[in-house]
Amino acid sequence: MPWVTGPTVRERQTGPVDLTKTHAWRSLEQHAATVERLDLRQLFGTDPDRVDRMTHSCGDMTVDWSKHLLTPAIVDDLLALAAQSELAAKIAAMMRGDRINTTEDRAVLHTALRAPLDTAVMVDGADVMPAVRAVLDRMATFSERVRTGDWLGATGRPVDTVVNIGIGGSDLGPVMAYEALAAFRHPRLECRFVSNVDGSDLVAALADLDPATTLFVISSKTFTTQETLANARSARAWLTGALGDDAVATHFAAVSTNTAEVASFGIDTDNMFGFWDWVGGRYSLDSAIGLSLMIAIGAAGFREMLAGFRTVDEHFASAPLSENVPALLGLIAVWYRTFCGLQSRAILPYSRALHRFPAYLQQLDMESNGKRVRLNGDPVSYETGPVIWGEPGTNGQHSFHQLLHQGTTVVPADFIVFAAPDHRTGAFVGIEAHHDLLVANCLAQSEALAFGKNAAEVAETEPDPTLVSHRTFPGNRPSTTIMAPALTPSLLGQLVALYEHHVFTQGVVWGINSFDQWGVELGKSLATAMIPELTADAAPELAHDASTNALIERYRSMRRR
Numbered sequence: 001m002p003w004v005t006g007p008t009v010r011e012r013q014t015g016p017v018d019l020t021k022t023h024a025w026r027s028l029e030q031h032a033a034t035v036e037r038l039d040l041r042q043l044f045g046t047d048p049d050r051v052d053r054m055t056h057s058c059g060d061m062t063v064d065w066s067k068h069l070l071t072p073a074i075v076d077d078l079l080a081l082a083a084q085s086e087l088a089a090k091i092a093a094m095m096r097g098d099r100i101n102t103t104e105d106r107a108v109l110h111t112a113l114r115a116p117l118d119t120a121v122m123v124d125g126a127d128v129m130p131a132v133r134a135v136l137d138r139m140a141t142f143s144e145r146v147r148t149g150d151w152l153g154a155t156g157r158p159v160d161t162v163v164n165i166g167i168g169g170s171d172l173g174p175v176m177a178y179e180a181l182a183a184f185r186h187p188r189l190e191c192r193f194v195s196n197v198d199g200s201d202l203v204a205a206l207a208d209l210d211p212a213t214t215l216f217v218i219s220s221k222t223f224t225t226q227e228t229l230a231n232a233r234s235a236r237a238w239l240t241g242a243l244g245d246d247a248v249a250t251h252f253a254a255v256s257t258n259t260a261e262v263a264s265f266g267i268d269t270d271n272m273f274g275f276w277d278w279v280g281g282r283y284s285l286d287s288a289i290g291l292s293l294m295i296a297i298g299a300a301g302f303r304e305m306l307a308g309f310r311t312v313d314e315h316f317a318s319a320p321l322s323e324n325v326p327a328l329l330g331l332i333a334v335w336y337r338t339f340c341g342l343q344s345r346a347i348l349p350y351s352r353a354l355h356r357f358p359a360y361l362q363q364l365d366m367e368s369n370g371k372r373v374r375l376n377g378d379p380v381s382y383e384t385g386p387v388i389w390g391e392p393g394t395n396g397q398h399s400f401h402q403l404l405h406q407g408t409t410v411v412p413a414d415f416i417v418f419a420a421p422d423h424r425t426g427a428f429v430g431i432e433a434h435h436d437l438l439v440a441n442c443l444a445q446s447e448a449l450a451f452g453k454n455a456a457e458v459a460e461t462e463p464d465p466t467l468v469s470h471r472t473f474p475g476n477r478p479s480t481t482i483m484a485p486a487l488t489p490s491l492l493g494q495l496v497a498l499y500e501h502h503v504f505t506q507g508v509v510w511g512i513n514s515f516d517q518w519g520v521e522l523g524k525s526l527a528t529a530m531i532p533e534l535t536a537d538a539a540p541e542l543a544h545d546a547s548t549n550a551l552i553e554r555y556r557s558m559r560r561r
Contacts, residue, residue: 016375016511017084020382024080031074032339038069040450040476058325059311059494061484067450068332068412068478069340078331082321085509091317094504097123097278101515102375108515109276110283110500114309114493123278131276135288139273140299142253143291146215147186147298154247159215162191163205164292165231166219169281170255171195172363173496174219176356177285177293177305180492183353183422184297191292194235197227202234211242216252217292221281223254223261226528236266255288280515282363283500286493301489308493316501326498329480330505336412336478337386338510346404347390349416350442353423353487357416358390361499368503368514375513384510390414394441404449405473413449413479416495417442420486442481449477537561 019025044050044066054066082088094100097107112121112128117136120127145151149158164174175193178185185191192205206214216235220228239251245266253271254262262272273288285293286306294302316326336342347358370385390396393415404411421435452475458468482498484491507514533540533552542549 016508017086019081019084019509019511022081022084024077024084027077028074028081028335028339031071031077032335032341035069035340038071038476040067040069040478043071056323056325056328058315058498059308060491061325061482061494061498063325063329064481064483065328065332067446068480069476070332070335074335078335079321081334081509082327082331082505085511087321087327087505087508090508091501091504095121095313095317097121097128101280101513103513103516103518104277106515107278108280108283109278110280110286111309111313113279113286114306114313116310128276128278135273135275136303139288139291139294139302142271142273143295143299143302146295147189149188151215151250153212153215153250154243155212157212160189160213161209162189162215162217162292162295163209163235164191164193164217164219165195165202165228165235166193166255166289167195167197167225167227168363168367169284170219170221170225170228170289172282172356172360173285174290174293176354176360177290177492178296179356180351180353180422180487181293181297181301181489183424183487184301184489186296186298189296191296193292194231195227197230199234202231206235206238211239211247211251214239214251217255218252218265218267219255219289219291221257221275223256223258223265226524232265253291255291281517282367285496297489305489305493308488308490308495309497310493311490312494312497312501316497326501327505329498330502331509332412332480333386333502333506334509337384337506338382340410341383342386342410342412343383344387344389344409344411346396346400346411346413347388347416348393348396348413348442348445349390350393350438351416351418351422351487352392354416355392357495358388360496361390362388364499365503365506367517367520369506369510369512370519371507371510371512371514374511380510380512382510384506384512393445394438397441397445401445404477405452410477413446413477415442415446415479415481417481417483418485418487418491419483422487446479446481448473449475449479451475452477534559535561 051064051066055062055064090100094108095111097109099105099107101108107123109121109123109128112132115121115129117129117133119129121129146159151159153159164171171193178191194202194205218228218232236248236252239247248266249268252267253273254267255273256262257274259269259272263269273291275284275287275289279287286309290302312326316324321327333345347361349357365388366385373379391399403409404413417439452473455468455472458471462468462471504514530552533542534555542552544552
């Protein structure tokens with residue numbers, strides 16, 4: 001079980017093992033040099049047990065990774081790499097509460113948010129679980145009051161719309177999950193999400209709302225995030241302009257750790273829900289950051305989602321690496337990015353409800369592993385961090401799938417599909433047939449990518465020989481297929497945890513810190529300094545590069561400043 005107590009390790013690592021000097025690394029480089037010779041048709045044709053051997057269960061998910069450009073020898077070397085990187089020990093260290101985020105000297109314990117509530121998880125000798133339970137209980141009480149109509153606004157009317165204001169992990173997770181679990185939402189309540197500092201985002205969200213029935217949830221760990229606070233202040237002005245300053249107390253809640261700033265803003269700290277520095281923003285969906293989601297799906301639905309997370313956490317912590325689904329998927333990602341030089345991965349959910357899932361995974365993967373130095377600060381000598389992108393099927397089939405099938409760039413893909421539709425059929429006659437069509441397209445796309453259609457097969461039905469090459473599909477385009485019975489709160493938790501640990505595995509092998517994000521800081525600090533240069537009445541003295549100076553001057557001219 002992952003929920004173990006023990007001493008906290010605080011010494012800073014001198015650096016990870018240099019895996020580039022290992023036999024497994026050199027062997028994988030040799031495999032990669034000949035990977036273009038691998039043929040999935042041949043691999044399947046000569047190995048009747050391939051599908052059984054390369055399909056595993058993880059919770060309610062069946063994960064088929066047989067359509068990857070992998071041989072038993074490559075898999076063995078990847079597993080050896082994982083062992084030499086001490087992946088199993090580092091999984092245990094994370095879940096134990098060791099300070100594995102060494103650049104910020106923090107534990108990484110999002111897994112504690114969904115740990116069994118009757119266990120102990122230690123950080124610096126203190127059990128964090130009582131605080132986790134307390135916040136979860138307060139969230140449940142608050143959300144239930146909103147859901148039942150017991151929570152009343154300044155005019156005595158119940159809330160009908162919740163507006164979540166955040167950015168990054170304070171937005172991507174909640175909005176993704178809210179969309180994914182549409183079938184489980186409260187029928188009377190609507191949630192809207194504002195993240196972009198572009199004023200159009202807030203204006204569109206508030207355009208048809210009644211201030212008297214609107215509740216704002218301001219989500220910012222420090223309560224100093226520039227974009228979030230700009231939106232929050234404008235939302236407060238919109239509300240108080242209609243209902244007066246006293247209305248803030250019953251129309252605003254905060255998810256933050258900064259009590260002083262929350263109070264200064266005017267929010268009653270009784271309506272403040274905290275979390276901890278050992279919860280990273282992109283790993284915070286299952287913390288108080290999920291308050292808007294809990295209001296939408298209820299405390300029971302939220303706890304079901306946490307149980308789904310926990311199912312995969314326990315699998316990741318206990319399954320041998322050869323059967324450990326998140327670890328295997330992470331190792332496959334390392335194979336393609338580092339050894340095969342493939343720069344991106346497509347996320348293709350055949351579920352309209354998961355239409356925000358690719359964007360959610362962009363942050364989870366790219367903010368975590370878009371790193372160029374190792375834990376000890378030395379530059380990496382290999383490629384890390386693929387570009388993550390995607391769209392739901394079948395829309396993508398009529399846009400970028402052309403490149404996936406016949407382009408010069410090979411893009412590994414993850415297909416996600418469910419046996420049951422994620423909508424209520426209602427009065428629609430024949431709507432069930434849509435789902436069979438959807439699933440058929442999903443399975444057909446993965447088959448076509450893997451096995452293609454060679455020139456001889458095309459020529460059998462194409463009378464014009466000049467078109468044969470145009471209609472040939474090379475195949476050998478790798479993919480994973482994740483299939484589950486239905487998209488439920490539990491399944492969503494399982495799916496997110498699968499990718500969280502997939503990302504962790506990559507970071508361990510690459511020897512990088514997957515839990516800091518210094519790369520977002522420089523642009524933010526430059527923007528803060530630039531604001532007065534854009535808004536000053538008198539022309540400012542500019543000291544940027546020539547291009548930036550000219551753009552500032554042009555903007556000021558267009559704004560007639």
